[in-house]
Ligand SMILES: [Zn+2]
């Protein structure tokens with residue numbers, strides 16, 4: 479079983495896989511991971527051994543389901559077993575318990591025309607919502623992370639449209655940092671920091687890419703990556719589970735608009751998409767009372783355009799070669 483280990487200095491957890499990759503698998507020439515392009519795609523033809531977790535069937539039962547969720551057969555974290563929290567000398571570890579699921583976003587391998595893509599994306603978003611809701615019932619789990627790797631350079635193992643769900647027994651550090659920041663802002667001002675950001679971006683206007691009735695997309699004021707995009711619900715919602723069904727098509731359309739614009743401006747760049755929702759509510763003494771008011775779910779689109787160099791790793795600074803205002807203008811103007 480994989481193991482989770484905690485760094486005692488920075489309190490961040492790492493997953494140590496038990497597969498024990500030998501050095502050749504890390505050779506630079508072998509960085510192109512995943513299946514070779516001409517091999518039969520494992521997400522087009524699901525094997526009999528695949529464990530199906532959820533499906534949205536096609537209206538024609540003879541055709542494959544429109545959206546399907548299967549258990550990842552190379553899971554980072556696995557569902558069966560106990561957490562086995564333990565101390566090893568001064569260190570903390572636990573078993574790699576959690577859930578690793580693959581969302582097959584479309585029965586067809588190739589990218590679909592815009593209209594159908596948006597239509598299917600609404601079903602994919604509904605699927606995320608239902609899977610998060612379901613996984614939150616498991617009391618061992620603290621967080622459900624939904625993400626998408628697009629392009630091999632961004633970590634995609636398959637070319638077939640897909641995303642992933644990984645539920646973890648601890649709240650990830652990246653989310654905790656946001657939660658603490660949001661709580662501090664709320665403590666000072668009794669306002670949600672994301673609602674404040676949203677108002678400020680709308681007032682300034684220079685970083686806004688697109689808006690519809692329910693959502694806004696903009697380049698953040700101080701992003702980590704050039705052309706980074708955040709998508710937020712206009713209405714305050716702390717959890718993605720609170721997303722209303724009638725809002726889903728507007729979310730699908732703003733996501734496809736933004737990924738289409740990234741593709742147009744940067745010629746189909748590899749990117750990662752992450753959905754940041756609030757952590758699972760685990761009943762325990764002293765649990766975060768203001769979480770519903772101070773956190774606000776959002777989607778981050780992170781194009782992989784640069785490699786981190788020594789300065790970035792050593793300092794934690796991010797260097798942006800395009801200003802957020804220029805990036806937003808390029809994206810706004812892209813068709
Ligand atoms: Zn395929």
Ligand SMILES: [Zn+2]
Nearest residue numbers: 670673714774
């Ligand atoms: Zn808010």
Ligand SMILES: [Zn+2]
Nearest residue numbers: 656754776778
């Ligand atoms: Zn975030």
